[in-house]
Amino acid sequence: MSSHATANSFHALKRLLRYARGYRRRIIAATVCSIINKLFDIAPEILIGVAIDVVVNQERSFVARAGFESAQEQIFVLAVLTFFIWAGESIFEYLYQILWRNLAQRLQADMRQDTYEHAQRLDMAFFESRSSGQLVATMNDDVNQLERFLDGGANALIQVGVTVVAVGAVFFVISPLIALLAFTPIPLIIWGAFFFQRKAGPLYADVREKVGDLASRLSNNLAGIATIKSFTSETREADRLREVSEAYVTANRRAIRVSSAFIPVIRMAILAGFLATFTVGGMMALRGDLNVGAYGVLVFLTQRLLWPLTGLAEVIDLFERAMASTRRILDLLAVPITVRDNHDRSLAKPVRGEVSFEAVSFRYVSSGVGVDGISLHVPAGHTLALVGATGSGKSTLIKLLLRFYDPSAGNVCIDGQPIGEVSLRSLRQSIGLVSQDVYLFEGSVRDNIAYGRPEASDAEVVEAARTAEAWEFIQALPEGLGTAVGERGVRLSGGQRQRLSLARALLKDPPILVLDEATSAVDNETEAAIQRSLRKIGHGRTVIMIAHRLSTIVHADEIVVIEAGQVAERGTHHSLLAADGRYAAQWRVQTGAVEEPPVLT
Template sequence: MSQPATAPLRRLLRYTTPWRLRIQAASLCSFLNKLFDLAPPLLIGAAVDIVVQRENSWFANWGVVALEDQLALLTFLTVLIWGLESIFEYAFKVLWRNLSQDIQHAARLDAWAHLQKLELAYFERTHSGRIMAVLNDDVNQLERFLDGGANELIQVSTTVIIVGAIFVAASPTIALSAMLPMPLVIYGAFKFQSRLEPLYGEVRERVSRLSSHLANSLGGIATVKSYVSEQYEIEQLDRESQQYKIANAAAIRTSSAFVPVIRMVILVGFCGTLYLGGKMTLDGQLDVGIYSVLIFLTQRLLWPLTRLAETVDQYQRAMASTQRIMDLLDTPVGMVSGTTALKLHPGDGAVRFKDVGFAYTEGHPILRDLNFAIEAKQTVGVVGATGSGKSTLVKLLLRFYDVTDGAISVDGIDLRDADLTDLRRSIGLVSQDVFLFDGTIRENIAYGSFDKSDAEIEQAARFAEAHEFITRLPNGYDTRVGERGQRLSGGQRQRLSIARSILKDPAVLILDEATSAVDNETEAAIQRSLERVAHQRTTVVIAHRLSTVRNADQILVLDQGRLAEQGTHENLLAQNGVYAKLWHVQTGEQTTHDPS
């Protein structure tokens, strides 16, 4: 069911409540600026009246009889009105521009802050390009409307009201003729708005897809080049950009028709004023000065209404963007933090899985009936074939997802009851896919531990055997690593990730395929680092290489989401089951146990 056209505006007004007084002040300045902007036609009419009526002019009726005094008063009023118009123009521009910047900043920050609260599943089902389009394009579109469009709407409305009032006061007959087209103008504006709404919604969607494609291609630029697929990517971008052009063309065709239609409607009112007003003036029923005022005011009414099309166009773009921003802000947070404090220190952190089942999609379970316990300070290996559920287990431990069935506890506290910040601060993760931010080495090691000193950062790097290669870099710890750490080798990135975990000093350490993508020498250095950091901590080692976990206190073997085997390396070899077969495949050693 589609929402009414005014729904985005109502949502925007609710969101901007903290700025209500500033909005009212800016709106008042816009109104006063337009009020004084409409005064010059009255001054022109007064000048004509002085020249024609002389001692019987409007000013003479106010007690200023001498012609020189009337001209002096007219000059004074001209300077005053133009001065006030300029003052209020400066005021509304400053107020609206600062407001647009503040609201733009707040909307982007609020949207980003809300994104931080959303569960991992949201990011896995939502294209990053769509998110970036909301944070950049949509927020900027809202800023552009607040910067100019809001003032334009107020001033057009002010023009219609004031000019209408003057026409009614001067001559109800001419007012009826001049204002008769106005309902058609207003109806046309809303009609065009309703037609533009879905068109601009489609434009914003195409922007999202275009941004998503660009982000995806840039992220895989090495793959693009290695497979010589540059031309293919150009063709893909051309296709997405063409769809964006088509969507925009439909909106442009509709919005461009507005000005000519409105111009012709207003022409009817202008001709009515010109003819009826002129006839009444010739018949002596209307002063020449008032007739002059009405002619000039009709012109002043014409141009703002022709710009109404542009304003409606800008408004509709802004409302389409507002809808998407508010939809993001209204996205429910699926992962609600518990309230139980979880203050773990190295030496704590007993983990228990009890009857744990999990499915990303209902009806397609990934983990089934998992039951095992990890004692505090114990090192446990988790192995299994690809797709057995090893990485899912990591996501559940960090509570990126909640279990579908059963419960996971740390030191007897259900993860769903634990304070989420406490939980994640107590767990360190070193994964195969290391992510480094586009900053310095120092900043990347200290990420998440922002209060650590330079000495502590260096000590963590030494423990991770990273200090030596860091000092050989051009700027040492202040060397920038590039986007995603692309200026460093895989082994160097991995050591920085280990240093980051060491600095965090977690009670529970998770190593997810931490050495699977490095050479043997680097693996040996990383293993030495991991042994240091894992000492006296609860450590979970997710491994593809079984040699990585052969010295673990216990090894869990997953098979199609179930716990197939559990024990030490020697015990599992003796069972001659799943683990023994994996060991045989990786080492080529023949088992000596009877398979029967």
């Protein structure tokens, strides 16, 4: 399992590098600045050894061979070199920080945007199988985790490698024997780093999963706060949140326990290397086999070589967290788009609104329910009503019309054009949807009515509100059209939200209007208002209605009863009552009388 975790981490890194191909120049520039900065950072230790050599050997020193005879000149030259080295180190530290941090910001912003845009193109089955909390955790927390690694961990990883190579080169030039002794602990350190990385990999993957669970629980509870309060379930929900939160803490504790053990083990390996250099080098200097200045360089560089390796613990910690997050992000980006968009072809204008379902079949993978071989035809400007028990397939037909899903067999056509052959934009711009579960976005009343046409004038917004019989209550609001509706429209009543939803669809002015249980959750007054609105807007527009309240569909040109995914009955209100079948039985249940009421006109 450990080797598998290691392979997963490096596979995730390869996938990340493939994704970041467009940032290659920035990555190279940042890497070069990190390398140069580290080379400048190592140089002062070498200069200290050279300075010791000047003080001890003076005219016979290493610097004297470069033409600077007096010790004073040599010290002055070293001072100048020190100034330029420190200045160079500072300049390139500034540059690599700017480059890495800007790269981290740019990459995380682009990755979050790409992930969100990809998720928008996925079919509804994906969202019905994933919690919104998990998706938010991936797009936000996981992306931020990757940013934190790029912000500091990537540079640290590069500089550790540069330190080992550069210092190792100096060691082997001065004394191969001491180099061998100093480098003896490094294989142990590297092995330890990968050992702990393999151990930490699956643990941090579990941490990321627990983050998603926690975000999902918080999101669900805050969205359902009214239900929690009404059932006085605050204590129970707090306990459930505490349980998920403790699972996150426990997962983190396991990962921290493994990563924290790394530094003490590595410290002892470093001590062995330092003592070897200090002791063997000192003996060689006493015997005259090693220049005193060179001995000073080796002692200082040993510390410079080995101590930064303790930072591998933190770097690996960041790396594992980042790779666990990267896998989740790239896995989301890799989810295939099943409803393909045909950008090159649009519905022929003007769209008349003729709708046909031609032997359409579809089944949900999760439940197996759906529709089977349904054929329906709605002439342009006519009203079709769909009735039937919950789960019979009514809403499935609407989802197929909007191409939230594609049928497994048959075709859905508008004006004779199969909708799978036209762009999703032209299709969905031709359909206005008013559903039972109204979703209002946080913003003003005007923003929500004009959601489908942000460029609409105030006069057009007001006219749509009047037609939907929403203008009266909008005028009574504290700031009229400018009144904030709150998250999901929480500051408005259910009936008010439904009327705003209808106004939003009307302002879009679609040739096809779909009402999915639009009046099932409203009071009688709101239902009557919506019915009056529908009588106004139904002329010259194709209307497809789903309703449980049969009183709202008596005026439909055709009523179709759906049962177990198939057409059970069809006809007008009068003909279906005369047939005395399922529709008539349901009518008697809802009205309590056999007599039929007058048809709404």
